[in-house]
Amino acid sequence: MPPSHANQIIGEPFTELSSVDSTNNYAMGIVQKGAGIHGSAWFAHEQTAGKGQRGKVWKAARSENILLSVLLDTSSLPLSRQFLLSATVALAAYDFFSHHALDETRVKWPNDIYWRDRKAAGLLIENSIKGRNWQWAVAGMGVNINQAAFENMPNVVSLRQITGKTFHTVTLAKELCACLQKRFQQLQQSINNEEKEVHILEQYNAVLFKRGERVSLRKGDEVFECVIDRVDKHGLLWVQEAMQPYFQFGEVQWILNNP
Template identity: 50%
Template sequence: MIGHPFHILDEIDSTNNYAMAQVNSGQVTSGTAWFTSNQTAGKGTRGKQWLAQPGDISALTIALQPAMLPLSRQFMLSMAVALAACDCYSSYAGDETIIKWPNDIYWRDRKAGGILIENVLRGNIWQYAIIGIGLNINQASFPPDLSNAVSLRQITGKVREASTLARELCTFLDKRIRQLQPAGYEALLQEYSTRLFRWQQPGLYRINGEIFEGVIRGVLPDGHLCLEKDGVVMQLGFGEVEFIINR
């Protein structure tokens, strides 16, 4: 089960780095989770730094052996994790919790969290997935350069015990991971698509410096975004399109 065992670390540079080291040493079992409320050098996607305040849940990492999926289905795991994080956050923040493609967690048009999955491969064998999840929980405010961020405390007015919420997130993850069966791929993909930020709604995007209005029409099983522009549907990979959010 996801979150068994569940380790709480007093302070660490990155729970993903720590989990990776433990996996490489052969000292973990699938489903092991690490949590800290004091992460000093968290990692975001595409090499970005993940900034967190003490008391945040942004330092939760799970080591998973993805035996239920072939390597060609990597995006299905990312999708299931995003759905689980959205499930968990929405249980407190409500139905305005959504997923910004590919795996950021949003509340309305503001970022509430993100996901970073790093893979351990042995040849063509997908040995482990190191799943890092960050959700903004107890921040009272954010610096000006993070004006689009939001925390659960700002949404609900309540401070919560981050480690308790992290254990709850493991339960949501366990449920979603168990749904990763071939017969359920299409239903999961459809649910993921309909919970996307700007699903079937016009919005502004930028590609190669050009800003235009587009509409998200869906996501392919390999993770490509189907974005319609002027009646033509483009298939875009990660990092190929920027969402323009004016605040």
């Protein structure tokens, strides 16, 4: 059974921070103090050391984008469901972004949000694990909203660039929390229910970036072509017509043509 406080609404309390090194660092600091509350959200107007996947830096203009971390109580989830949580957060970000940008929004494996061939959002999940007990997950979400120009980042896009509209970032961040609330409840309901677990994966694969298309990937020094097939519950990317049938996250890099 989920812990009682897991019924608390994601996005409450919602804390705005003028400037912080990283919202994920801030949230994890709360966890380390033993003061974690499920659903707590921290929104930063500025990050001085934002983090992306695999140690990359996430840069964003002040007050123009969503820089958000949400604390999730994962004590009812087995460690084997870590990718399902990643898929859940990705689907929440997809639900949010596609609502405003409409068609051509996709989830790029493992959990970036792309519009056409350009990155719209990046997600970073960090965990607090003791022994076999998965206690907490911090879901960091950086979404490009109002930024109109990205220096030395040609493969990036914002909601403003897509729609021509300017948005209130805090309002949209709370909307994103509501999307995550719905998807996290779906994940909790899938515990010990294989059919519901499969359904999450089906929804994820239904919006998978380049699925069924021929793409170029790089492994080490070798660039090769393959057809994207699907992602399984362990987070492995299955492909066709390649030197091996699947790849782990970090094993290959995408080769995309910049717009």
